Amino acid sequence: MLKDKYVFAQLVKFLDNDKFRHLVDKYDGDKYVKSYTCWNQLTYADVQTTVKS
Template identity: 65%
Template sequence: MYKFKAVRNQGRYVFTQLVDFLPRKNFEWLVKKYEGNKYVKSFTCWNHLMVLLFGQLSYREGLRDLIVTITPFKSAFHHLGFGKNGTYFLFVIQTKLITQASNFS
């Protein structure tokens, strides 16, 4: 019979622990191949992927719902893997939503 060692929380968010299983080197290789970060100053493709994965894994129904869910975690963006400039993402998305809403009114 196999004995499994219990894994305890190491002071990290569950989302961050799940992300550790992603092949980041392969992702970075693809980003470099297709020049995904060519004109990026702060919010990289990896940060964008982390935010979108967070939304997917937390069953968000849309961007507004994602913003409402992520906003309380602003102080923990770096620890969640969103990068130090995760607030930039929120700003861009909110601006797009406001622009779209004004176009429909």
Template identity: 55%
Template sequence: MHKGQFIFTQVCKFLPKRAFDCLVNKYDGNKWVKSFTCWNHLLVLIYGQLSNRESLRDLVTSLAPFRNMFHHLGFGANVTRSNLSKANEQRDPRIFEE
């Protein structure tokens, strides 16, 4: 049984969450959001880049075996293709660019 932290979680500890939260507040990224926050969105996108995923469907399929570990990976509860597509469509991309 796995007892330590995931490598992905260890890598994400180096991300400047405080600076990212300032950007989210600047562009109202979490306005009207209940569960899938900008931070969760960022972590899923980073996972997709690091694992060289080509589409949202491919990304969600690769995450399916880890569904019971989403909390430990920082993804939040609901990582679905529809949630990701809505988040990509509605959120200001400047949050992630800066």
């Protein structure tokens, strides 16, 4: 069984949440979003990659 984190999880760990939020606000990434935000999409992509492996 794999003991280390997956590559995508390691990359997300280095992503600064404040910087990500600033970029989302700058480019109106969540403009018409009611519940499924950009951050949720990013973390869901991590779930998809880990489940398929």
